[in-house]
Amino acid sequence: AExxxxxxxxxxxxxNASMLDVARAxxxxxxxSDRIRTAEAHAERLPLESGSFDAATSAFGLRNVPDLxxxxxxxxxxxRPGSRLAVLEFSHVDVAGLHRLYDLYSFKIIPELGRxxxxxAEPYRYLVESIRRFPNQERFAAMLRTAGFExxxxxxxxxxxxxxxxxxxx
Numbered sequence: 001a002e003x004x005x006x007x008x009x010x011x012x013x014x015x016n017a018s019m020l021d022v023a024r025a026x027x028x029x030x031x032x033s034d035r036i037r038t039a040e041a042h043a044e045r046l047p048l049e050s051g052s053f054d055a056a057t058s059a060f061g062l063r064n065v066p067d068l069x070x071x072x073x074x075x076x077x078x079x080r081p082g083s084r085l086a087v088l089e090f091s092h093v094d095v096a097g098l099h100r101l102y103d104l105y106s107f108k109i110i111p112e113l114g115r116x117x118x119x120x121a122e123p124y125r126y127l128v129e130s131i132r133r134f135p136n137q138e139r140f141a142a143m144l145r146t147a148g149f150e151x152x153x154x155x156x157x158x159x160x161x162x163x164x165x166x167x168x169x170x
Contacts, residue, residue, distance in 0.1 A: 001032045011048070013041045014061075043071035048078045055079075059088040063134040072147035079169040085149060087165040089140075090131040094160035102161060106131070137163050 001010050012023045020038040027036040041047050043058075043065045056075050065071045075085050093099040106128040114124030135143060137154045140163075144152045149167025156163050 001027075001035055002030060007035055010036045011053075012036060012038045013043070013046065014038075015040065015042055044074060045070075046074045046078055050077050051080045053078050053080065054083050056083070056085045057087070058085075060090065062087060062089055063130050068135075069143060069147065072143055072149075076148040076169055081169055083169050085144070085165075085167050085169070087140075089134060089163060089165065091134070091140075091154075091156065091160050091163035092136040094137075094156055098159045102159075137165075140165055 001008060012020065014020050017040050020040060023036070023038055024033070027033045039047060043062070044067045056079055062068060062071060079085065093102050110128055111121035111124040115121040137156065137160070141152045141154055144165065144167040148169065150170045152167040154163045154165045
């Protein structure tokens with residue numbers, strides 16, 4: 001919102017009301033409340049008009065959506081022709097040897113850090129398991145195409161630990 005020119009109007013959607021409270025507080029702190037609106041919603045059933053957005057983004061949220069194909073269809077539905085979807089999500093390591101280190105870190109160290117910092121390991125085990133269940137880069141790209149997106153690409157970051165996926169509604 002701060003970097004957009006001309007000033008963008010932004011809609012933040014989340015299923016979690018507490019996360020939306022955080023978003024509203026941050027918007028207020030940055031004097032952006034007049035350009036940012038929020039709505040509590042399921043990604044699979046967006047309370048938005050078809051063809052009403054110039055762009056859509058998701059960062060580390062889609063892996064928690066129960067019906068990923070429906071969420072991607074909804075993202076496609078609300079975008080205008082010529083608009084883009086960008087998704088930042090944990091993905092699958094594509095560097096030989098790194099996957100063993102990453103598995104060790106993910107399954108052994110992350111839960112123990114969670115236990116040490118917040119007193120619970122289980123939520124951090126869930127985090128790791130949700131990352132592993134998310135489709136790999138090629139499967140997710142295919143899901144984007146099936147939902148109607150074109151010119152689908154992805155770019156791996158940190159050896160594939162994270163990937164940026166992109167698709168256009170043409």
